[in-house]
Amino acid sequence: MRKSLTAAAALALGAMPLAAMAPAQAADSQSFQANLTQLNNSGASATVMATLTGDSLQISAQRSGFLADAPHAQHIHIGGMGQCPPADEKGSGANGALQTTDAAKYYGAIGASLTTSGDSSPDSGLAVKRFPNGDESYERTIQLDSKTADAVRNGTAVVVMHGVDLNGNGKYDGEVKSDLDPSLPEEATDPAACGVLQASQMNSMPGGGVQTGGGSTAGTEDAGLIALGGTLLVGGAGAALVASRRRRTAEDQA
Ligand SMILES: [Cu+2]
Incomplete structure (x- = not known):
């Protein structure tokens, strides 16, 4: 824990030119980490590291256990209880699968979309061509709106990664349609892993x-x-x- 924290801090400082290292700017940066654990018995997990400077969020993710060769929408959710649902929470999907909105009371709605390029607002929530596939790692710096930045600072922002192969046939399909987009099967958008972004130093x-x-x-x-x-x-x-x-x-x- 401490080792990775130190490495992240060194990286952040190293990336800044010396002239930019005014005390105010250093003090304004805060580091966060989320350990995502599975929902919907997906077998997926991820570790997310993030550094917030003003409204700018540098964020990276290492993932494992996600359905290969399939896009996995990933978001920062805000405005809920700042929590993940219990791992065994049931929902409105096939055989009680938890759909995204079933757990909205816990993690809220999309505050930012962790896309690989372009827009990262909630508008890109289902931009399936701009999300990582399978276990691809992720790293990007995005601008958050002030509400989302505040949620990150307050420890109520939740990272949710989506896309679960409920029936184990290697692709997104099935009878039940997505609660987010009826043109997609629920498997494409059901939450696969969830974790709260928590301050990784002071706390x-x-x-x-x-x-x-x-x-x-x-x-x-x-x-x-x-x-x-x-x-x-x-x-x-x-x-x-x-x-x-x-x-x-x-x-x-x-
Ligand atoms: Cu989401």
Whole structure:
């Protein structure tokens, strides 16, 4: 965990020219990870790493167990409970298969489409020619809308990858049509794997975050950087909280 985190941080920093490494920009970047586990008994799983800078999200995915030679729509879902459904959740598909909208109360609607090229808005939710096939890995930097960026920051964004071979015949087919697009079989769009994007640095520290002393993180090369980011971040949030309290007090007195 720590090893990959360090590597990701080094990569992010290495990609930036030195002149761009102003403290404000470094503090503004946050790293996230999602461990996607199977839905619909798909056997699929994935690890997603992401770094959010402003509304710009650098995101990568390593996948396994997805139906080969078939496109797998993948999205960041927002506006639900910020959770995945239980793995054994039943839905409206064939033999109780879970369709995408069956679990919308858990993970919400599409906030961004993790396409391989072009548009990455919810409009491209079913752009099947611009999603990875099978277990192809994925890496891209996309612009999020502010709602989706906020959801990522708040830990309520959920990555869902779709496309399940329910009947095990090696292709998308079957009697039941997709709840998203009736021209497709449900297998093409049923959720195959799901995971919540969670902050991969500060939240893993004891006490919710900021360590100013030597502490248990001493010994990692980027501990100082992480602590600095945490301090600035918490400082910013604290200031916003104070400001909103002041506003509320002013309103109460008016
Ligand atoms: Cu989706």
